[in-house]
Amino acid sequence: MKKIRICLAVQGLGQDEHGVSCPNVVCVTLGDENAEELTGAEYEKFLQQVKIEDVLKLTFLDYYYSPSDCRLITLDEYKRQCME
Numbered sequence: 001m002k003k004i005r006i007c008l009a010v011q012g013l014g015q016d017e018h019g020v021s022c023p024n025v026v027c028v029t030l031g032d033e034n035a036e037e038l039t040g041a042e043y044e045k046f047l048q049q050v051k052i053e054d055v056l057k058l059t060f061l062d063y064y065y066s067p068s069d070c071r072l073i074t075l076d077e078y079k080r081q082c083m084e
Contacts (some may be wrong), residue, residue: 002038004046005072007078008055011069026079039075047072047078 007027014024038046052070056062073081 001031001035003035004038004043005029005074005075006047006050006055007075008052008059008072009039009071010061010065012065013061025073025081026055026061027078028055028058037062037075042074044083047074 005027006029007025009023009025010024012021013026016020016022050072052067052072053062055072055077056070057063
């Protein structure tokens with residue numbers, strides 16, 4: 001089984017240097033950690049099936065955030081954000 005990483009940008013999960021609320025990202029990895037990662041068109045197709053509500057429940061954030069506070073992001077977008 002390939003490894004699948006789901007990344008969710010959540011508005012209000014982080015704070016900037018001035019204490020102002022800002023988005024941050026939560027990532028969930030499913031599958032064998034040592035396996036090849038699902039990427040490309042196969043990953044994009046998988047993401048279309050993921051529901052933000054389910055990711056919030058999985059990460060126990062559903063009590064604090066609603067789907068309207070969130071958006072799914074691709075692995076590439078997550079990696080770019082980490083470089084900033």
